[in-house]
Amino acid sequence: MLEQNIEQNKVYDAAIVGAGPAGVSCAVWLARLGLAPVLLDAAAEVGGLCRRNPFPEDWNASLPGVSGAQVADNLARSLELAGVPLRLSCRVHSIRRETGPRAGQEAGREAGQQTGQQPGEPAGEQVWQGGAAFKVACGADSTLLSCRHVVLASGVRARGLARAELAPAGRILTGPGEHIVAQDFRGLRVAVLGGGDNAFENALYVAERGAASVRVHARSVRAQQQFVRRLAPSQLAVGPYTVDPASLSVDGRVYDMLLVFYGWEPCVDFTEGLDLRRTPAGFVASDAATAQTSCDGVYAIGEVTQRQHPCVVTALADGVTAAKAIQARIEHAGRPWVEWGSSSVGPEASWTPHTSFT
Structure with a gap:
């Protein structure tokens, strides 16, 4: 698959870290919802752990007999068809949150430039006017990408x-x-x-x-x-x-x-500055309904969270969950969808709806 162009000066709606099933699903859905994702992965190919699975994916009821490598090829093809900007062999080094009103104003201004909005013109419903904004340092040259949301789909490694x-x-x-x-x-x-x-x-x-x-x-x-x-x-x-x-x-x-075979640990070494809450097993805690983490504007999906039984099908579903939650935030003027409502973590964590969209 050919990598799609990355525009360094653009403010993306979401930077997705990890091109496995969860990350690809989220990126494709965001693109087809009319938003602007960018997908980053340290590996040279799309697919995550699927790419290294030599056995048939017979647990996936829709693709009997298809190998892990074939699933990875299908993921790459889906990205290509959706026109998702992709950068491979691009390790994410850090994610920095841009805080304060100026960050939101700059994000809104850049969004207006990208959509043809004139200065001072009221934003259309697709234009993000505030909320969290992030800088993602990635690649050998530590390129800085700007985004309004971050999706962690970086997967796991064997302990x-x-x-x-x-x-x-x-x-x-x-x-x-x-x-x-x-x-x-x-x-x-x-x-x-x-x-x-x-x-x-x-x-x-x-x-x-x-x-x-x-x-x-x-x-x-x-x-x-x-x-x-x-x-x-x-x-x-x-x-x-x-x-x-x-x-x-x-x-x-x-x-x-x-x-x-000592199980798995999440690949989140680059998230130290985000102060993410973890589950007792060390995975990233996220809301069941939206995939949002304890850090506003940051979502976690797939095996990095162990939200569901880990497999391709649940990872794909996680990607859809995060994409729709991000769409809801953007189309409703960036009002928070949920906030962390408890000191507990994991599936038992309490999340309180912050704003009702009516």
């Missing part, structure tokens, strides 16, 4: 094993994906660390591909019983365990490879 760098190169694999498929496990003794679906599914995968032995070490078992039942009792150790990466040993037993 690693402490001191994994002490292990021989290539002997510890972290998280699911194409690197597991590329590995030859024939004749190897493999320890799988973790108690969730990914750990058990990959243990079964490794066993089917000729490993000499496979043993799952889990402090607790959270995986689906359909996976757990397929392992022999001797292949599962439940309870605390000690790992020595340097010797590739778990509780003193030596292996040829360690596969680590």
